[in-house]
Amino acid sequence: MKESLGVYDYWPYKDRPKIRWPNGAKVAFWVAPNIEFYELDPPDNPYRKAWPQPSPALPGYTIRDYGNRVGHRRQMALLDKYGIRGSVSLSVALCEHYPEIIEMCQERDWELFSHGIYNTRYTYGLSEQQERDMIRDSIETIYRHTGQKCAGYLAPALSHSERTLDLFAEVGTELFGDEAGIYTCDLFHDDQPTPVSVRSGKRFISIPYSLEMNDTIVYAVNKVEPRHYGEILKRHFDRLYQEGEESGTVMCIPTHNYQVSCPHRIKAFEEVLEYITGHSDVWVATGREIADYYLEHYYDAALDDIERKKGSVK
Numbered sequence: 001m002k003e004s005l006g007v008y009d010y011w012p013y014k015d016r017p018k019i020r021w022p023n024g025a026k027v028a029f030w031v032a033p034n035i036e037f038y039e040l041d042p043p044d045n046p047y048r049k050a051w052p053q054p055s056p057a058l059p060g061y062t063i064r065d066y067g068n069r070v071g072h073r074r075q076m077a078l079l080d081k082y083g084i085r086g087s088v089s090l091s092v093a094l095c096e097h098y099p100e101i102i103e104m105c106q107e108r109d110w111e112l113f114s115h116g117i118y119n120t121r122y123t124y125g126l127s128e129q130q131e132r133d134m135i136r137d138s139i140e141t142i143y144r145h146t147g148q149k150c151a152g153y154l155a156p157a158l159s160h161s162e163r164t165l166d167l168f169a170e171v172g173t174e175l176f177g178d179e180a181g182i183y184t185c186d187l188f189h190d191d192q193p194t195p196v197s198v199r200s201g202k203r204f205i206s207i208p209y210s211l212e213m214n215d216t217i218v219y220a221v222n223k224v225e226p227r228h229y230g231e232i233l234k235r236h237f238d239r240l241y242q243e244g245e246e247s248g249t250v251m252c253i254p255t256h257n258y259q260v261s262c263p264h265r266i267k268a269f270e271e272v273l274e275y276i277t278g279h280s281d282v283w284v285a286t287g288r289e290i291a292d293y294y295l296e297h298y299y300d301a302a303l304d305d306i307e308r309k310k311g312s313v314k
């Protein structure tokens with residue numbers, strides 16, 4: 001039985017090389033809107049059902065359709081208000097199904113990274129070639145529609161294989177060299193970016209994407225009310241801001257346009273954005289900007305520190 005994934009080393013938070021974000025910011029803050037495409041009657045996957053009821057699964061499908069019809073515009077207007085460029089976790093089928101949403105993202109210079117093709121088609125059970133083809137399709141589709149060289153990856157519906165990170169890094173390199181395939185959001189193990197080992201040896205990192213702050217987990221799983229979600233986000237930020245005095249941290253709010261953008265929830269989210277952006281020493285960034293900055297300024301020092309600490313244990 002495996003004891004770990006084998007893609008990152010145990011690296012205690014204490015006494016790491018200090019991170020300083022641009023302009024001395026304590027926290028790098030990014031918002032990751034999940035803009036997803038769900039199929040009403042997707043192909044069967046033996047490992048996971050897309051819907052809890054037989055097709056047509058109208059409740060689940062139509063509330064997600066609400067997100068792309070109504071909720072997305074509501075959330076986008078709010079992020080515009082507070083000067084936040086979204087980093088979109090994108091079901092890339094959206095590029096062809098709802099190109100007007102992609103155009104709106106491009107107008108605002110939002111980042112688009114891959115969340116697979118459909119959020120109803122999973123990595124589970126795919127062969128290596130099938131998964132490689134899916135990843136390649138997603139990167140090529142984003143580039144074809146936007147000219148962006150996809151930097152990040154979040155597996156569709158958080159489905160994953162043992163080779164997902166290797167394949168994303170490799171396909172990114174094959175298509176665009178070091179400009180694509182450089183970070184993952186699929187590891188939830190830290191409050192700072194960290195090096196990740198991939199089989200090609202490419203410089204590759206994880207950047208924090210919090211499941212605990214994810215609106216779907218909060219609302220659909222933990223059944224938290226909007227006002228309390230707002231307080232949770234503020235407390236999360238306050239702690240990272242305090243620790244960021246010593247070494248820069250990262251806060252991500254992963255959202256879904258059919259969750260946080262519902263009329264009864266949007267006000268609590270707005271209050272949080274106002275609170276966080278009201279701090280002058282916060283770097284409001286995209287996922288790619290955080291990844292690029294860390295790779296340039298801290299990746300090598302992190303690797304050296306990891307090796308040094310491994311050696312001291314021996």
